[in-house]
Amino acid sequence: MKPPQIRLGADLLLDLQPRTLADALRGVAGVSTRPNSRGETTIRVRGAEERQSQVFLDGAPLAVPWDGRVDLGLIPAGLIGGIAITKGAVPIEYGANAVSGVVDLRTRGPGDAGVTGIAQTGTMGFAQAAFVTGIERNGLEVIAAASLLSRDAERVADPAALPFSQAASRRRTNSDFDGQSLFAAIGHEHGTTSLRASVLHIDAERGIAPESDRDPARAAPRYWRYPLFRMTQATLSGQIVPVDGAELRMTAWRQWFDQRIDAFRNVSYTALRSRQRDADVTSGVRATLAHDAGPLALRWSGQIQHSRHEQVDTPFPAAIPGPRLAYAQRLLSLGVEADAPLAEALRATFGLAYDRATTPLTGDKPRQPVADAPAFSAALAWTPGPGWSVTLSGGRRTRFASPRELFGEALGRFLINPDLRPERAWLGDLELNWQGDGVSLTLNPFIIRGTGTLSQRVVTVNGTALRQRFNLSGTLSTGLDATLTARPAKRLSVQLAASLLRARADADDALPFRRLVQRPGTEIALALDYLFPGDADLRAELRHIGGSVDLDAAGARIALPSATELNMQAAVPIVRLGAARLSLTFAADNLTDALILPQTGLPLAGRTLRLGIRID
Known part of the structure; x- marks a missing residue:
């Protein structure tokens, strides 16, 4: 039994024509994806901090542990066969740091429906090509996938909203991107035993758009480029049934990550100020043993992960590399969950875990004490009729x-704060679900009480304004997620997803204002999908994002306006190629060129049009 969960299947991923995983999550109730000031597209579940939501790929955490986040804009959508989004107090087996929710990605298998090849071109030099193929013979499966994604720049929706570090052009300053990915998997299933090995490799270079609300003479924005971003993750997973009534699932992973960040002195991007070179290696393993114990169904889980980060900073124009600093973190989680039937229509789940974090290497920074904490959860499920x-x-x-x-x-x-404490959250959910004839409705009121939640403040040091992370004494978030799906006609389907959120810091934190930044109070998405005779498909999405607040360069409150965007996707079959079909595709993202500001000075891209072909 799980807390609130939303599943996205291969058919929906096909209709959405997503460029990356970030597009695939657009319009899901309680889920937001948006770029941050480093250009990374991250996920927030119910307005939680970016690092409080974890992303897993075939059972292995995908985030780079040094940062605790993964850039969803780099994950190719074509290799994903299914997505499960769990909100609230997620199952214990996901381990430490999964506070507000989990996005669990399943890569494609030979039996998955959906796109097997796509090529598109579009606005501002956009180009995409991707394919995935697989075979299955006598319990053996082999999957291969590759993708290319490129753009010259993102489109500016409203030039007036970018008063600094932006030319008089619709081409967003320093927003080019080039990325490639390769994926391969081989699996074998024999009786009750299965084993699967996979490798994902991502190689990219890109520019990071500067915060264009900032006057460079007073508060310099980030003039950054990433000439190198390379991540490789290898995963080995297996499942066996050692005895009747028991099941053992194991996943092991190893991740290699290399990155270079070039910081420039001004918007010309010609004079280097400094360079950072990162090299990370992460290894981990998790195991879950499920078995029956009388009326109980037990799941014992354990996870350990060790990551090492090495970093060299080089100032310019001296161009003399600094020392190679090494940092390390080790995470451990042990837990158990039990499912218990209480009555014919009533079931309960109870979970208890122990989480621990150590930092055996801290570079040139102060040593950190061991941090640990218990985790626990409970759920009650009732089927009244x-x-x-x-x-x-x-x-x-x-x-x-x-x-x-x-x-x-x-x-x-940033000005470091060596006294940061762990974030803790109490989570409560009530999910009401009704399934009728061609109609389903889910209502999910929730409450999140956070203590020690990390926030940012502006600290002036020697006349320079620096950001610093610090622990709030507490936060309280309440809200409602709602999803309605219906099929009012044979060829028409309708989906409505809505989220209401109120997120506030405690009054005793002495903040200039209590409302948590970058948390829209409302997010509503309406999607209409019509299948014409001959299987031509048209999908239209209307998404409204309510207003929120943010900090300006000096740390003062600034209002972020509400916005409404229109997205459309169409696919028209033109010829059959054996069992496959060739379709002409069209997509329009932010068709009305709306100004969408998830944070100050960093709007989302304006209108992007895409045209291409697809084989599925």
Whole structure:
């Protein structure tokens, strides 16, 4: 039994025509994806901090541990066969740091429906090509996938919103991107035993758009480029049934990550100020043993992960590399969950875990004490009648600060705070679900009480304004997620997803204002999908994002306006190629060129048009 969960299948991923994983998550109730000031597209579940939501690929965490985040804009959508988004007090087996939710990605297998090849071109030099193929013979499966994604620049929706570091052009300053990915997997299934090995490799270079609300003479924005971003993750997973009534699942992973960040002195991007070179290696393993014990169904889980980060900073024009600094973090989680039937229509789940974090290497920074915490959860599921289900769930989870939050200075932008404490959250959910004839409705009110939640403040040191992370005494978030799906006609389907959120810091934190930044109060997405005779498909999405607040360069409150965007996708079959079909595709992202400001000075891209072909 799980807390609130949303599943996206291969058919929906086909209709969405997503460029990356970030597009695939657009319009999901309670889920937001948006770029941050480093150009990374990250996920927020119910307005939680970026690092409080974890992303898994075939059972292995995908985030780079040094930072605690993964850039969803770099994950190719074509290799994903299914997505499960779990919100609230997620199952214990996901381990430490999964506070507000989990996005669990399953890569494609030979039996998955959906796109097997796509090529598109579009606005501002956009180009995409991707394919995935697989075979299955006598219990053996082999999958291969590759993708290319490129753009010259993102389109500016409203030039007036970017008063600094932006030319009089619709081409967003320093927003080019070139990326490639390769994926391969081989698996074998024999009786009750299965084994699968996979490798994902991503190689990219890109520019990071500067914060264009900032006057460079008073508060210099980031003039950064990433000439190198390379990540390789190898995963080995298996499942066996050692005895009747028992199942053992194991996943092991190893991740290699290399990155170079070039910081420039001004918007010309010609004079280097400094350079950071990162090299990371991460290894981990998780195991879950499920078995029956009388009326109980037990799941014992354990996870350990060790990561090492090496960094060299080089100032310019001296161009003399600094020392090679090494940092390390080790995470451990042990837990157990039990499912218990209480009555014919009533079931309960209870979970208990122990999480621990250590930092055996801290570079030139102060040593950190061992951090640990218990985690626990409970859920009660009731099925009062046909088509109805009610689930009440809750628990407590902990997130330990990532090494970058503890030790990273971001090329002189951040003032470190060695006294950061772990974030803790109490979570409560009530999910009401009704399934009717061609209609389904889910209502999910929730509450999140956070303690020690990390926030940012502006600290002036020797006349320079620096950001610094610090622990709030507490936060309270309440809200409602709702999803309605219906099929009012044979060829028409409708989906409505809505989220209401109120997120505030405690009054005793002495903040200039209590509202948590970059948390829209409302997010509503309406999607209409019509399948014409001959299987031509048209999908239209209307997405409204309510207003929010943010900090300006001096740390003062600034209002972010609400916005509404229109997205459209169409696919028209033109010829059959054996069992496959060749279709002409069209997509329009932000068709009305709306100004969407998830944070000050960094708007989302304006209108992007894409035209291409697809084989599926």
